[in-house]
Amino acid sequence: MVVCPQCQFENPNLNKFCQRCGTSLTQKHCPECGTTVPLNTLQCHNCGTVTGTVYLAVVIPSSSAIAPAENSPESLNNDHLQGANTSSESPSESSLDRIDTEPPTPEELQTPELTESQAQPLEDIFSQTDLEAITIPAEDALCPPQEPPPSLERPIGAYLDPQDRYQLLDPLPALKAGETVTVKVLDTQPLQVSPLKALQDQSTAPSHPDVETFIIPAAQPYFSLASQTPNYFPRLQDAWESDSYQVILLENFADFPRLSELWSNRKTTPQQIVYWLGDLVELWVLLETWGCRQSLLDLQNLRVFSQNSQQLCLQQLYFDQPDSVLSLSNLGQLWQDLFQQSQRTLVGSLTEVLRDVMEAKIQTVEQLRTALMVVLDEINFPSNLPQQQTSQNELLPSTLNQSPTLILGEKFIHLEAVGRTDVGRQRDHNEDCFGLQTHIKIQETPQGQIRSVRGLYILCDGMGGHAGGEVASQIAVDTLQHYFQDQYSEEFPTEEILQDAIFKANEAIYNENQQEVRSGSGRMGTTLVMAIVVNHQVVVAHVGDSRLYRLTRQQGLQQITVDHEVGQREIQRGIDPDIAYSRPDAYQLTQALGPREEQFVHPDIQFLEIEEDTVFILASDGLTDHNLLETFCETQLDPLLNPQTDLAPAVDGLITLANQYNGHDNITAIVVRAWVSNP
Incomplete structure (x- = not known):
């Protein structure tokens, strides 16, 4: 598919x-x-510009594909026959070639005498010097000759898989036993879903029997870990095994910044340093189960999604050696290497923590977590430290005096949103309307602060002409805002609650039409797209062709809603898209709020989870027409994932872009940015 x-x-x-x-x-x-x-x-x-889908392929040679080493131990303690036969004919059987029940007689052991003609060769083909220079390798006469193993070497442009889908962007060298090579490959069929990707998207438990069927053992840690904690590990695209090699195909994290680079960056805050230390501790626990803690001890393997996201991740996994004995002291050595390379000064008590870890005085993860919480508290409240210690510590900028205490290891959502609307270049009045509300609640506890967030974001694109469309859109926004403020201000709404709210907005506009005796095209109405965020949960509802998009680093830009219009209705009935949109009424709405009773309104409702830094874009068709957001995603939308990007001018830029390339309609956008913090 x-x-x-x-x-x-x-x-x-x-x-x-x-x-x-x-x-x-x-x-x-x-x-x-x-x-x-x-x-x-x-x-x-x-x-x-690179537009293709690139993956990182981890190639592991199969044992059958590796030629034995020249000095490999010989089997059977060298108790086998050795020799070579240069004759093209099969040698005749002698008494020494068979195992008899009785020993041969003396006559059988005698060597027959040769005649003069038999003893003297007719021609000296080889001289004595030539014969001495010839070396005949020893072979096991009991074993038949084996075919040489197939070569693993592949040039750039060759395909790594039998189906000719994944094309090598790096040459694949000849591999040796125990060697693993990573190369980049281009997916020439990027929209085809591999069986493993489909299995992973379904969040199948690692213990499910299908996993054993589809996933080779070397790839199972990727599947399990990426399913449980997707922010840290590359997702598994595909994995297979042939006679020559095993291949594990991963998201390409190789181009992400190295952790060591950002560790050295003076703009990196001391809190972020401690957060990374906490991440490494949590990863140590996760990887211990799979025997992959060695993955954390290679500085080249530690990456960050981007310089601005600060999210730690691993490029790939490395299995621990069978005879290796790893402890937290190895993790402490890694921390010391990071500080030494960056030449950053340690926070006062962090010096003691590092020393205690390396000297095995801190032996458990629980002890280490507690110690890091103490360090984080010192950073957040430097005024509690002695003045001399603070002045000597370069990791304690004065701007951190009022930073909140965060509970280490717990994730929370930070939410911000900006909305803008514009009449466009061809309309004389604006029928769009929007409303947004963001609430952040902070609760102080003895362990630190607990944050909870809630956001209500509504966008409506009215229709019905002057004094009609703008009225309908305003009624819808007001009705929905009052509904959720008065009745469901705290809890996360169910699908039934969402439907009830939308029906009430429809009823309010419908009654207005009835009172003003509006009919036909004069009946006012409006589209609706709405999102409610409560901590990590999001519910999206829409009626009409106003859209909601989601943007993340891992999934890119995704259109979450599907327009309620004639063309889309025909496509869902199986009509070819070219034919469906050749109709003159292809863009006519099939649903809207207000023109008809509630039995004709069927809102689409979807529930989502915020698992990584996410941007939601609610937009009217003045912004989304002609695939404008998809076309300019990299230049206009991707920067929104940068925490240093100010939302207000960024949303203004979207309005300007829409006026430049569309401009035929009103333009409205709400951009909601949700940060997932992992102290």
Whole structure:
């Protein structure tokens, strides 16, 4: 099956367009110049920007594919026959070639005498010097000759898999026993879902029998760990084993910044240093179960998603050696290497923690967690430290005096949002309306602060002409805001609650139409897209063609909602997208709030989880028409994941972009940014 990159609909393999939303399944736009490029190419042919999907392939040679070493031990304690036969004919059997029940007689042991002609060769083919120079290798006469193992070596451009899907971007060298090589490959069928990716997306438990069927043992840690804690580990794209090698195909983290680089960056805060130490402790516990703690002890393997995200991750996993004995002191040595390379000064008590870890005075993870919490408290409240100690410590900037205490190891959500609306270049009035509310609640406890967040974000695109569309959109926003403020201000709403709220908004607009005796196209109405965030949970509801997008580092830009319009309705009925959108009424809405009674309103409701830093974009069609967000995702949207990007001017930039490339309609956008902090 081929999964649409916009709406995630599963299409037949031969489809060129998504049956649900009409998106091309063979091409996409270059994020840099907007040129249409095939999905199976690495770079844009116009500007050279990398547009292809690249994975990191971990290649492990199979034992049968490795030639034995020249000095390998011989079997049977050298108790076997050795020799060579240069004759092309099979030698005749002699009494010495068979095992008899009785010893041979003396006559049988006698060597027959040779005649003069037999004893003297007719011609000296080899001289004595030539014969001495010839070396005949010893062979086991009891074993038949074996074919040489197939070569693992592959040039750039060759395919790594039998299905010719994953194309090598690096040459694959000839491998030796016990050697593992990582190379980059281009996925020439990026929308095809591999069996392992489908299994992982379904969040199947690692103990499920399907895992044993589909996943080779070397890949099982990736599947399990990435499913449990996706922020730390690359996701498993595919894995297989052939006669020559095993391959584990992973998300490509090789181009991410190294942890050691950001550790040395003076802009990195002392809190972040301690957070990373805490992450390493938690990873130590996770990897111990799988025997992969060695993965943490290689500085080249420790990466960060980006310089601005600060999220620690591992490029790949390394299994511990069978005879290795690892302890927390090895982790302490890694910390010491990081500080020595960066030449950063340690916080006062962190020096003691590091020393105690390396000297095995701290022997348990619980002790180490507690010690790091003490260090973090010192950083957050430097005024409690002696003045002399503070002045000598370069890791304690004065701006941290009022920083809140965070509970180490617990994740929390920080939420911020900005909304903007614009009349556009061709309309004389604005029928769009939006409302947003963000609440952050902080509770002090003896262990630190506990944060909870809640956000309500509503966007409506009205219709019905002057004094109609803007009225409908405003009624919808007001009704929904009052509903959730008065009745469900704290708890996370259920699907039934969402439907009830939307029906009440529809009823309010419908009654207004009835009172004003509006009919036909004069009946006012509005689209709706709404998101409610409560900590890590999100519920999205929509009616009409206003959209919600989700942007993350791991999944990129995804269109979460599917437009309620005639073209999409026809595609869902199996009509070819080209035919569906050739209709003159293809973009006519099939649903809206207000024109009809509630039995004609069927909102789509979806529940989501915030598992990593996420940006939600609620937008009217003035911003989303002509695939504007998809085309300019890299330049306009990706920077929103940078915590240093100010949301207000960024949203203003989206409005300007829409006026430049669309401008035919009102333009409204709400950008919600959710940070997942992991102290």
